[in-house]
Amino acid sequence: MQYEATSDYEVIDRNPLAIKAGDTVKVGRRDEGWDGWVWVSTEDGRGSYVPEELLAEKHAEMGSDVAVTGEFTAKDLSIIKGEVVDCLKEVKGWLWCRNGSGVEGWLPAYLMRAL
Numbered sequence: 001m002q003y004e005a006t007s008d009y010e011v012i013d014r015n016p017l018a019i020k021a022g023d024t025v026k027v028g029r030r031d032e033g034w035d036g037w038v039w040v041s042t043e044d045g046r047g048s049y050v051p052e053e054l055l056a057e058k059h060a061e062m063g064s065d066v067a068v069t070g071e072f073t074a075k076d077l078s079i080i081k082g083e084v085v086d087c088l089k090e091v092k093g094w095l096w097c098r099n100g101s102g103v104e105g106w107l108p109a110y111l112m113r114a115l
Contacts, residue, residue: 001087003095003112005079011105016074017048023068025050027060036092040066048074051091077105084115 019025019042028039031049038055041047052058056067077097079085085097085107095112098104 002084002115003087003097003107004115005081005083005085005107005111006113007111008081009076009079009107009111011076011078013048013074013076015046016076017042017046017050018073018075019050019054019068020071021069024065025055025068027055027062027064027066029062034093050074075105077103077107079107079111085112087112 023042025040025042028041028047031037031039034049036052037049038052039047039049050072054068054070054072056069060066077099079099083099085099087095087097088104089096090109093109094106095109096104097107
């Protein structure tokens, strides 16, 4: 499905978190504005919100170490208003998209309009 950006969106994190099944992360706070997202951090100090279904213990307590059950990268995609992208999947209010140059990353769904 294709989407058009209704606003500019610029990537802030140039060294995004990337995790895979079997990794262990430390659980942080739950995002109050995005249901189903929880902050995690890795041994190297990088952190990001991830979908809670990627954690082996869905309701793990803050500060606990939890295994990861799937792959995730917190790589966002910069976009300018009016740009059209292909959406490859949607997860809890975020779209994993590919732009015209073949670059992939996350975009917040509230900034996108389905075509």
